Amino acid sequence: MFALLAPFASDCRTDAQPDATARAYVSFNASLIADAGLGRVVRLARELLLAEEAEVLMRTIREHKAKLSHLDSIDGLPSYELYILERAHSVHPAADTLSPLFARLERHVEATYGCAACRVCHCLLRRYLPTERTGVPSHYDRHAFVTAVVQLNPADFEGGLFLQRGARADSRAFFSAGPRDAILHQYDLNHGVDVTHGTRYSAIFWLADSAASCEEGTSPWYAADAEAGSVFAQDALMELHALGQHGYAKDFAAAVKWGTLAAEQGYAPSQARLGRLYLAGEGVQRDPRLGLEWVRRAAEQGYPSAEYTMGVACQYGDADGGLEAAARWFRSAAEAGEAKAQHELGLALANGDGVAVDRREGSLWLQKAAAQGHSEAKADLEQERT
Numbered sequence: 001m002f003a004l005l006a007p008f009a010s011d012c013r014t015d016a017q018p019d020a021t022a023r024a025y026v027s028f029n030a031s032l033i034a035d036a037g038l039g040r041v042v043r044l045a046r047e048l049l050l051a052e053e054a055e056v057l058m059r060t061i062r063e064h065k066a067k068l069s070h071l072d073s074i075d076g077l078p079s080y081e082l083y084i085l086e087r088a089h090s091v092h093p094a095a096d097t098l099s100p101l102f103a104r105l106e107r108h109v110e111a112t113y114g115c116a117a118c119r120v121c122h123c124l125l126r127r128y129l130p131t132e133r134t135g136v137p138s139h140y141d142r143h144a145f146v147t148a149v150v151q152l153n154p155a156d157f158e159g160g161l162f163l164q165r166g167a168r169a170d171s172r173a174f175f176s177a178g179p180r181d182a183i184l185h186q187y188d189l190n191h192g193v194d195v196t197h198g199t200r201y202s203a204i205f206w207l208a209d210s211a212a213s214c215e216e217g218t219s220p221w222y223a224a225d226a227e228a229g230s231v232f233a234q235d236a237l238m239e240l241h242a243l244g245q246h247g248y249a250k251d252f253a254a255a256v257k258w259g260t261l262a263a264e265q266g267y268a269p270s271q272a273r274l275g276r277l278y279l280a281g282e283g284v285q286r287d288p289r290l291g292l293e294w295v296r297r298a299a300e301q302g303y304p305s306a307e308y309t310m311g312v313a314c315q316y317g318d319a320d321g322g323l324e325a326a327a328r329w330f331r332s333a334a335e336a337g338e339a340k341a342q343h344e345l346g347l348a349l350a351n352g353d354g355v356a357v358d359r360r361e362g363s364l365w366l367q368k369a370a371a372q373g374h375s376e377a378k379a380d381l382e383q384e385r386t
């Protein structure tokens with residue numbers, strides 16, 4: 001079974017799906033800073049946009065014909081996103097009229113983050129409709145030194161941009177900000193979007209730390225932070241070296257080195273990724289025992305994708321506890337929104353594997369998985385109906 005596990009398939013982009021029960025809003029205090037833990041902060045630039053600029057952005061989204069075939073930059077699923085600036089080049093007439101805004105944002109980032117060379121590298125507009133797309137899974141913006149987000153129509157939706165402090169969706173908090181306010185964060189912030197009601201339009205500005213890294217598509221800022229001990233930077237280097245992205249050579253030895261440093265500091269996403277690397281033997285000597293140990297440490301912190309992997313390991317007898325333990329792991333991950341675990345829990349309930357048979361509840365979990373696009377769950381539901 002281990003060979004089937006793809007170490008990087010599910011993690012950084014899909015920590016957990018939105019949990020409707022957890023809905024705290026961050027209200028910015030006088031210093032306009034929200035603390036996301038472990039030294040990470042989110043800042044608010046109040047009224048950074050002129051009213052006309054917010055209007056231009058809104059009009060540009062409204063007037064643009066939806067192209068749903070466009071694959072999303074975060075989760076690769078069909079979505080509406082319109083780039084107006086790419087690699088600092090205007091790719092839409094709206095960007096030409098917004099150059100004063102880009103310059104203002106750069107000055108603000110210089111004053112706030114001490115980055116004089118920072119440049120607005122990409123700007124894109126996103127649309128969230130109940131019938132189309134209602135969220136973006138939690139993730140890190142690996143490619144941006146600073147990200148600025150403007151929620152252009154805050155009166156029209158609930159939820160929106162969230163930060164996630166811990167391993168699970170119940171550690172999420174949303175932001176309340178006006179249509180001309182920019183919410184600023186860096187590459188170390190686990191965040192995503194969950195629109196629970198209504199329609200949301202957003203503008204996203206990704207700044208590179210220099211014109212050169214913007215042009216080259218590189219993210220050179222991780223090395224110094226990783227050396228200084230940041231688990232986020234170490235985790236990023238693990239992923240970027242494993243994938244060979246953003247100017248980092250594909251180098252599994254480096255991936256394991258950085259991942260181990262973060263995992264040893266207790267960072268669950270790194271523990272899970274490192275564990276899967278050893279389980280799959282991808283780029284490293286396969287070591288199921290060590291791999292499972294790392295996955296277990298992440299799972300014990302409640303990291304949903306690791307809980308799922310533990311469930312699979314129990315099913316196959318690679319971890320102790322049999323089908324009962326498998327069902328417990330799947331349930332915990334399923335409740336946190338992990339689609340694959342929802343599917344497994346649905347099957348376990350239908351078949352009485354490690355739990356009492358409950359077809360009705362099983363079917364509900366299959367529906368949840370199917371609603372997240374899980375194709376096997378969809379097929380299983382079809383079969384149930386016939």
Ligand SMILES: O=C(O)CCC(=O)C(=O)O
Nearest residue numbers: 126136149161193202204
């Ligand atoms: O739509 C948003 O506000 C932000 C989406 C996001 O996090 C991203 O595109 O990286």
Ligand SMILES: [Fe+2]
Nearest residue numbers: 139140141191
């Ligand atoms: Fe993002």
